[in-house]
Amino acid sequence: MEKKWWQEVVVYQIYPRSFKDSNGDGIGDIQGMTEKLDYLEKLGIGAIWLSPVYKSPNDDNGYDISDYEAIMTEFGTMEDMEAFLSEANKQNIKVVMDLVVNHTSDEHRWFIEAKKGKNNPYRDYYVWADPSDDGGVPNDLRSAFSGTAWEFDEASGQYYLHLFSKKQPDLNWQNKEMRQSVYDMMNFWIDKGIGGFRMDVIDLVGKVPLEGITNNGPQLHEFLQEMNQETFGKHDLLTVGETWGATPEIAKLYSNPTRNELSMVFQFEHIGLDQQPGKEKWDLRPVNLAELKRVLAKWQTELGNEGWNSLFWNNHDLPRMISRWGNDREYRVESAKMLAILLHMMKGTPYIYQGEEIGMTNTPISDISEAKDIETINMYTDRLEQGYTKEEIITSINVKGRDNARRPLAWNASGNGGFTTGSPWIALNENYKEINVEAALNDPDSIFYTYQKLVQLRKEKPIMVWGDFELIDTVDNVFSYYREYKGERWLVVTNFSNEEQPFSSEDEIQTVIIQNDKENITGLKEMSLRPWQAFVVKVK
Numbered sequence: 001m002e003k004k005w006w007q008e009v010v011v012y013q014i015y016p017r018s019f020k021d022s023n024g025d026g027i028g029d030i031q032g033m034t035e036k037l038d039y040l041e042k043l044g045i046g047a048i049w050l051s052p053v054y055k056s057p058n059d060d061n062g063y064d065i066s067d068y069e070a071i072m073t074e075f076g077t078m079e080d081m082e083a084f085l086s087e088a089n090k091q092n093i094k095v096v097m098d099l100v101v102n103h104t105s106d107e108h109r110w111f112i113e114a115k116k117g118k119n120n121p122y123r124d125y126y127v128w129a130d131p132s133d134d135g136g137v138p139n140d141l142r143s144a145f146s147g148t149a150w151e152f153d154e155a156s157g158q159y160y161l162h163l164f165s166k167k168q169p170d171l172n173w174q175n176k177e178m179r180q181s182v183y184d185m186m187n188f189w190i191d192k193g194i195g196g197f198r199m200d201v202i203d204l205v206g207k208v209p210l211e212g213i214t215n216n217g218p219q220l221h222e223f224l225q226e227m228n229q230e231t232f233g234k235h236d237l238l239t240v241g242e243t244w245g246a247t248p249e250i251a252k253l254y255s256n257p258t259r260n261e262l263s264m265v266f267q268f269e270h271i272g273l274d275q276q277p278g279k280e281k282w283d284l285r286p287v288n289l290a291e292l293k294r295v296l297a298k299w300q301t302e303l304g305n306e307g308w309n310s311l312f313w314n315n316h317d318l319p320r321m322i323s324r325w326g327n328d329r330e331y332r333v334e335s336a337k338m339l340a341i342l343l344h345m346m347k348g349t350p351y352i353y354q355g356e357e358i359g360m361t362n363t364p365i366s367d368i369s370e371a372k373d374i375e376t377i378n379m380y381t382d383r384l385e386q387g388y389t390k391e392e393i394i395t396s397i398n399v400k401g402r403d404n405a406r407r408p409l410a411w412n413a414s415g416n417g418g419f420t421t422g423s424p425w426i427a428l429n430e431n432y433k434e435i436n437v438e439a440a441l442n443d444p445d446s447i448f449y450t451y452q453k454l455v456q457l458r459k460e461k462p463i464m465v466w467g468d469f470e471l472i473d474t475v476d477n478v479f480s481y482y483r484e485y486k487g488e489r490w491l492v493v494t495n496f497s498n499e500e501q502p503f504s505s506e507d508e509i510q511t512v513i514i515q516n517d518k519e520n521i522t523g524l525k526e527m528s529l530r531p532w533q534a535f536v537v538k539v540k
């Protein structure tokens with residue numbers, strides 16, 4: 001495989017609404033991001049994945065775009081965006097834009113035109129269908145945000161498809177002009193000097209809705225090859241597809257360099273492991289660590305040289321991993337560092353979600369009036385109708401709801417964590433007085449410095465990027481593996497639990513690379529690992 005820059009960097013995701021507010025309106029913005037580039041440089045990251053900053057009525061916080069070539073009013077102007085890009089590039093940080101092209105906002109000019117009638121040139125940019133024979137919805141496709149995926153349009157007597165909210169009508173990728181309009185828009189951003197694209201629910205663009213096919217549709221890869229050729233293929237960019245249903249075989253279709261599609265995908269197999277099989281994400285069950293190891297190890301080994309992994313625990317759609325599978329109370333610092341070490345030592349491009357590097361935690365709510373997220377709010381109404389109790393639903397929201405990750409980043413211990421001088425669009429987690437960037441930077445043992453070290457190591461040690469992976473057989477709660485490269489061997493050992501765990505190895509320690517404990521490890525035989533202990537040693 002030819003070596004690429006995006007295989008060697010760590011990416012940091014910014015959710016701009018909650019990152020840093022520069023003008024006191026309570027909403028994070030682009031100037032706030034520019035102000036904080038020094039912080040990201042200190043962390044050492046090589047790229048930013050920027051959640052959408054385009055013009056949007058914010059039904060789904062920017063994932064409903066009404067103009068791809070304009071900036072959301074609350075976030076600033078195109079000049080702010082250009083200044084941000086140029087400052088980031090000066091600091092050697094590439095900016096990977098979110099590309100949301102499975103759907104637009106219903107306030108996008110294309111959809112406003114499309115609604116004008118069946119003969120409008122933009123009509124076919126979207127997916128329309130006649131009512132079924134009984135006069136109802138065309139079929140039983142469901143929206144990811146609850147309810148039917150079809151919305152009736154009185155004027156034309158047809159339904160349009162929305163796999164997300166009804167303010168997010170699905171684009172029709174079968175339409176060539178529509179695809180060309182998307183490519184033109186992508187080139188508009190490439191010309192501005194961006195570092196790539198994160199492609200929102202890209203596995204849906206090959207859909208054949210009337211046959212009930214949504215993800216992995218028959219023309220999906222054909223469209224991606226065309227997109228590659230028409231846009232980023234001529235440049236050296238990072239492209240990562242959000243692909244919920246990907247298996248390693250499917251991931252190779254997207255990311256095998258010989259196929260000219262994407263750099264890598266986000267796969268979510270590990271993320272679903274605390275969900276009851278065949279049910280929704282809200283239907284909880286404890287994660288099984290043996291299964292987690294099996295899944296992560298499978299992804300490490302099965303891609304071989306025919307694909308590339310991304311590595312992540314968190315993003316703006318997921319609860320904070322430290323609260324989910326770590327321990328955000330008595331072992332907050334230890335478990336956060338352990339999760340970081342475990343993930344960053346694997347093969348693939350690691351992603352850090354804002355606040356992860358300081359150990360931000362979930363924020364439980366006690367009433368639905370505290371929720372802001374459309375997915376959460378719709379699900380609440382839907383499940384109440386289905387007979388769930390309020391308590392049951394709130395429990396699921398507190399474990400899985402998307403607002404958990406969307407609380408503002410706390411920069412210091414002052415009012416509203418220094419995020420805003422105004423009133424934040426969503427309240428901060430009350431623990432911001434202890435868990436904030438300033439406190440982390442002032443404490444040499446903080447989670448931040450573990451992340452900083454991991455990022456630095458990845459720049460210096462090719463074994464972290466290119467080394468082979470081998471899982472070690474241990475008790476379920478210990479996750480341990482080797483990385484091996486050009487005769488060098490690293491042993492990674494982590495205790496994924498609140499209890500002491502046994503671990504033993506015949507290997508001899510050459511050097512300690514990183515650990516989450518102050519006390520140095522001296523030997524590997526018959527160890528009793530402390531709760532959440534994690535270390536990496538170079539061995540003979």
Ligand code: NOJ
Nearest residue numbers: 060063100164200201317
């Ligand atoms: C995935 C995004 O990550 C999520 O935030 C959004 O709601 C849906 N796609 C729809 O765009």
